[in-house]
Amino acid sequence: MTAAGIHSTPRGTAPAEVAYPPAVAGLRLAWLHAVSRRVPAALGLLAALGVLLWVSLRYHWNVAGGPAAQMFIPLTIETGAAAVIAVAAYGPFGEPERATGRWLPYLRLAAAVALTAAAFGALAAGATGGNLPGGSVALLRNVAGITGLGLLGAVVLGGMLAWAGPMAYLLVTEVALQGNPTTPWVWPARPPHDLGAALCAAGVFAAGALLITLRGPRESERD
Amino acid sequence: MTATTGTAVRQRPPRATGAVPLTQARLLRIELRRNAMPLILPLIAALFWFDSYRPSTATPPLYVVRTFWNMGQGHTIVDFGPFVAGVAAWMGSRDSRRGMGDLVTATARPRWAAQLATWAATAIWAVAAYLVFVGVMFAVYAHQSVQGQPPWWWVAVGATAVTAFSAAGFAVGACWPSRFAAPVAAFGGFLAMMLSSQTGFTSTSGWALILPTNSNGNFQPDSGMLYPWLPDLPIARIMLLGGLAVAALGLLGLLPGAGGPRLRQAAAVVTLAGVVAAGTAVAFARTARLGPHGIAIPALHDAANDRPISYTPVCGHAAGLPVCLNPAYRSYLPGVTAALAPVAGEVAGLPGAPVRAMQIGAVYDPGEGGAGQAMTMSGDPPVLRMPLGALGLAGAFGWTGGQVADQYRLLFVHAFTGAGNGPGTAAQRAVQAALLQDTGVPIATQPKVLSSVGLPSWARVTGGPQPGPEPATGPVYAAARRFAALPRATQHGWLTAHLGALRSGHISLGQLP
Numbered sequence: 216m217t218a219a220g221i222h223s224t225p226r227g228t229a230p231a232e233v234a235y236p237p238a239v240a241g242l243r244l245a246w247l248h249a250v251s252r253r254v255p256a257a258l259g260l261l262a263a264l265g266v267l268l269w270v271s272l273r274y275h276w277n278v279a280g281g282p283a284a285q286m287f288i289p290l291t292i293e294t295g296a297a298a299v300i301a302v303a304a305y306g307p308f309g310e311p312e313r314a315t316g317r318w319l320p321y322l323r324l325a326a327a328v329a330l331t332a333a334a335f336g337a338l339a340a341g342a343t344g345g346n347l348p349g350g351s352v353a354l355l356r357n358v359a360g361i362t363g364l365g366l367l368g369a370v371v372l373g374g375m376l377a378w379a380g381p382m383a384y385l386l387v388t389e390v391a392l393q394g395n396p397t398t399p400w401v402w403p404a405r406p407p408h409d410l411g412a413a414l415c416a417a418g419v420f421a422a423g424a425l426l427i428t429l430r431g432p433r434e435s436e437r438d
Numbered sequence: 439m440t441a442t443t444g445t446a447v448r449q450r451p452p453r454a455t456g457a458v459p460l461t462q463a464r465l466l467r468i469e470l471r472r473n474a475m476p477l478i479l480p481l482i483a484a485l486f487w488f489d490s491y492r493p494s495t496a497t498p499p500l501y502v503v504r505t506f507w508n509m510g511q512g513h514t515i516v517d518f519g520p521f522v523a524g525v526a527a528w529m530g531s532r533d534s535r536r537g538m539g540d541l542v543t544a545t546a547r548p549r550w551a552a553q554l555a556t557w558a559a560t561a562i563w564a565v566a567a568y569l570v571f572v573g574v575m576f577a578v579y580a581h582q583s584v585q586g587q588p589p590w591w592w593v594a595v596g597a598t599a600v601t602a603f604s605a606a607g608f609a610v611g612a613c614w615p616s617r618f619a620a621p622v623a624a625f626g627g628f629l630a631m632m633l634s635s636q637t638g639f640t641s642t643s644g645w646a647l648i649l650p651t652n653s654n655g656n657f658q659p660d661s662g663m664l665y666p667w668l669p670d671l672p673i674a675r676i677m678l679l680g681g682l683a684v685a686a687l688g689l690l691g692l693l694p695g696a697g698g699p700r701l702r703q704a705a706a707v708v709t710l711a712g713v714v715a716a717g718t719a720v721a722f723a724r725t726a727r728l729g730p731h732g733i734a735i736p737a738l739h740d741a742a743n744d745r746p747i748s749y750t751p752v753c754g755h756a757a758g759l760p761v762c763l764n765p766a767y768r769s770y771l772p773g774v775t776a777a778l779a780p781v782a783g784e785v786a787g788l789p790g791a792p793v794r795a796m797q798i799g800a801v802y803d804p805g806e807g808g809a810g811q812a813m814t815m816s817g818d819p820p821v822l823r824m825p826l827g828a829l830g831l832a833g834a835f836g837w838t839g840g841q842v843a844d845q846y847r848l849l850f851v852h853a854f855t856g857a858g859n860g861p862g863t864a865a866q867r868a869v870q871a872a873l874l875q876d877t878g879v880p881i882a883t884q885p886k887v888l889s890s891v892g893l894p895s896w897a898r899v900t901g902g903p904q905p906g907p908e909p910a911t912g913p914v915y916a917a918a919r920r921f922a923a924l925p926r927a928t929q930h931g932w933l934t935a936h937l938g939a940l941r942s943g944h945i946s947l948g949q950l951p
Contacts (some may be wrong), residue, residue, distance in 0.1 A: 253617060260618060278636045288632050295625035302621050375528055376478060378621035382520060383481055385628065389516075390489050 248322040257303040258333055261296055265337030268292045272345030283392040283404065286348035290403050292341075293357045294385040296334040298378035301365025303330060304432045305374025324428040331362050331420070353407035360402050360416025361385075366423030373433035461547070462555060469559035475525050479567050486517045486571050491578070498834040500766060501586035502661050502827075504579060509592040510657030512650045514572060515599045516631050522564040522600055523607030524624030529560045530611025531619045539615075539695075548697035550705060553612060553690050561604040568600045569593070585766035587662035587747075591672035598679040599650050603627055605683035612690050647671060647733060648678050648723040655726075655733040659800030659827035663766040665746045670735040671726065677719035685712030730801035746799060757783035761795040763826065773832050774824075777843035780877035781850040788930060790815075790937050791854070792822040800827035810894040812859050813849040822853060830892040837892070844887045847877050848897070856941025861896040864914050865945040871910075871918035872929070881910050881918055917950050924951060 235243060249255065268289060270276075277285040304327060306312060312319060335358050339351055347354060361381045368380030391401040399411030406412075490508035497503045508514050530553070533542050543549045576588050607623040614622075631651060638652030646652060648671075661667045690696060691705020726735045731744060751762035756775040759782035763771050778795060785791040792815055800811055811828035815821070829846070832839040851873045855866040862870065875881050888897045921929065932951050939945050 256616065256618060260622070276633065276636055278632060278639065288629075288636070291625070291628050291632050294628070295621070298621035298625060299618060302617050305617060374617060375474065375620070376525075378524060378624055379478060379481055379521060382524070382624050382628065383485055386485050386489055386517065390493065393493070 244318060245322060245325065248319075249326060251306055251308065252303050252326055254303060254326060254330065257299050257330055260299045261330070261334050261337045264292050264296050264299075264334075265341035268338055268341030268347075269344035272342065272347060275345070282348065286403070287389065287392065289342075289347055289354075290357065290388065291385060293338060293354065294361055294381045296338060296358060297361035297365045297381040300327065300330045300334060300362050301369050301377035301381060302374060304366060304369040304377065304427055306432065319431070320428045323431060324424060327362075327366055327424050327427055331359060334358050334362065349407040353403070356407070356413050356416045357403050359420040363416070363418075363420030363423035366427045367419070369432040370423070370426045370430055371433060373435045375435060377432065462551065465547070465552065465555040466559055469556050470562065473556075473559045473563055474528055475522070475560050475563035475567075478521050478525050479563070482518060482521050482567065483571060485521075486514065486575075489517050490514045491575050495582075498831050499579075499582060499584045499769065500663065501579070501584055501588055502657060502659070502663065503834065504584055505589055505592070506653060506657045508575075509589050509596065510653035512596075512599075512631065512634070512653075514568070514596050515603075515650050516628075518564065518568055518596075518600050519603035519631060520624040520627030522560075523603040523610070523627040524620040526557065526560045526564075526604040526607030527611035527619040527623035529556055530608035530613075531615035532556070532611075534612075534615030535617070543695045548701050549693075550691040550696040550701060553608075553696075554687065557605065557608045557687060560608060561601050564600050564604050565597050568597055572596065585663065585768070587667065589657075589662060589667050591667055591669045595650065595672045595675045595679070598676045598683070602679040602683040602686075605686040609686040609689055613693070643726070643728070645720050645724050647726050648675060648720055650675060650679070655728045655802055658732070658802055659825070660764075661732060663747070664749075664764055664797075664799035664827070665731045666743050668729075668732040668734060668743055669740075670738045671723070671733040673738050674719045674722045674726075674735055677722070678716050681712045681715030681717075681719060683712070685709050685716065688712055728802050731799075732802050751796070756795065758786060759792065759795055759822075763797045767797065767826055770826070770831060773839060773842065774826070774846065777846040778850055781847050781854070781873070784873055784877050785854055788933050788937060790820055790941070793819040795822040795824060797826050798823045800825035800829075803828075810892060810897075812894045812896075813846075813853045814858075815853040815856075822850060824849075841887075841890060844879050845890065845893060847874060847879055848884075848887055848893070851877070856943075857896075859894065859896065863943045863945070864947040865917075865940060865950055866943070868914050868917035868921060868947060868950055869933075869940060871915060872922035875918070875922045876926075876929075881915055881922070883910075885910050913947055917947050921950055 271288050271292065276288045278287050304323065316322070335355055338354055338358060342351065342354060349357075361384060364380045364384050365377055369377035372379065388401055388403050392404050396404045399405060399409065399415045402409075402412035402416045490513045493507055494504045497506070533539050542552060545552070572593055579588075607620075607627070610623045610626070611619040634649040634651045637646050638649040638654070641647070641649075641652060642654040647655065656668070656671050685708075688705050688707075688709030688711075692702060692709065696702060696705065722735050722737055725737065726733045728734075729744075749764055752765050752768045752771055753760055753762040754771045754775040755761065756778035757780070759778065761771070761775050761778060763774065767774075782792075782795075803811060811825040813825070814823045816823065824846075829849070830837040830842045832842045848870075851870050852862070854873070855862060855870050857863075857866045857870065861867065871881055871884055874884055874887075879887060890897075924932075928951065933940075936945060936949075
């Protein structure tokens, strides 16, 4: 049996694809991409982290010690947000998606930037619970920089371990906070208006966003 | 479709008794090969080096000091736990995440048993790596001639903590098969450790002693050198962490599809046993008391652990005064003898002067903390007893040799004047200041010495309140300057005649020459 001579879909089989207006099609594509990356769940987790930050500031969860130690629990929460964003970069479709979706790089970039903005918004709202060390400027810098590390981790390590980069940086920062680091690469330990620290964090975020846009997360059979 | 009645019913062959363990062992072997934990071990190794090992190298070569940060404050657990929890969550969510939940539930082995095999492989990798990393660190310490006994009980606590993190993370992944399970488990691990630090650093008693980052009362003066590490608190923490691990794994057996009714009953018992063990550990911690050798828990305490460790002292001489230390402090002997020599020479020949100086075990002291204990003089003939473990050590925590020497001289003279564990009378303080000046600590600098970190609380009383020392003025220092200006023979003559009265507090400031 061959399909030669068949030029139309038989009656009763799958209907012809619905043609959406371009704007609706674009929104639908963005929505489908967001769903495939579990963005709604990520937004829920980011909101939960914002609430956690609010509670921690409201009830003064502080590690005993100086000002550096007191910023550690907020920093842990910011790192959690970055880890969630990094893991959300992973896509389940692999090669078929890459082969057919010419908008994929833009969707990746939009998802990463939108989630970072959402993380900042949620945590900034959480920061109203008390006095956040460094204020909103440091919050933006820290979230952006650590998220950049997470995105780089997703590119290098893949979705399974993308969260490990931000967590490892958190530990490195914890050790650095014991002293008085001057390197801008440990940006959470620098004052909020430190230009070098801001540039480092912004650079890391830009690098992470660029690579996740162009290459996407590493795919592994273990994922 | 019907069964033909003529066909003989085929009997199932009896199961070989060794088949189940063999199957489980094969499953475990497969899980060990396919586990994700090895992928993260290089990162953990780097963090372990950076966070646990590297900061410790700047501390004196004594196990109790070297391991204070990485074992006492739980940094080896911080380096491992969250990452282990994250990877364990990834492994726990594997089957459901890949849409194979129904498939594996329908296999011959109960779902719970298969999950336990996956968890066991994850935990074996993690715990083995923990033990290897700590073993390498201790081997490097041994190569660096670090003295004392390694805190083996605390290594066991760390290994149990890693097991608990793996179990908790695995349970998170199994119950919530999402890509976010791993980062949430890792984040939860970090947050738990941070909250443990938040509570533990400031809590010196009560239930908070059970927290794995709480070093209060268990990583101070001379543990592992002059007396053993007390295992009471480590045992309680192992009970807590082991109990939590067992409870988390037991919960998996209660999930739908985990197994048959009997297996789920067994899981319920396991869960309950874990909860009881953890609760008992917390109850034990609430009964803990700070003894001279650390935290003692009456229900777990073995009196044999109160016996001091016997040793052959290493000795030197300070201006003819024999000075004997525990061999763990061998490298500090030259510094100690050099520090004591001026004072020993100054008081030599006086009645009541010590004939020997020996190290005693520094005790855990809730009032003074781990530091700030005075030298004492007792016995007949008198012996100067030095709790070096509670005093400053040259090179440790920023102390210089000169600062430490000044402190030792101050404490020696303070003990000699009979001031005991208090600031002393005005006359005792004046004689103390004069003798210190004679031994090379000028009166003008003495308030600074008295207000330095590491001395008993009485020193601050005499040296002046915070934030800085008071100037060396007033009637006490005036009398001290007067006494110090006397010829040495006159000083000795007066001390020979009046030392007993001075020590008993019967000499007033006006009676000093």
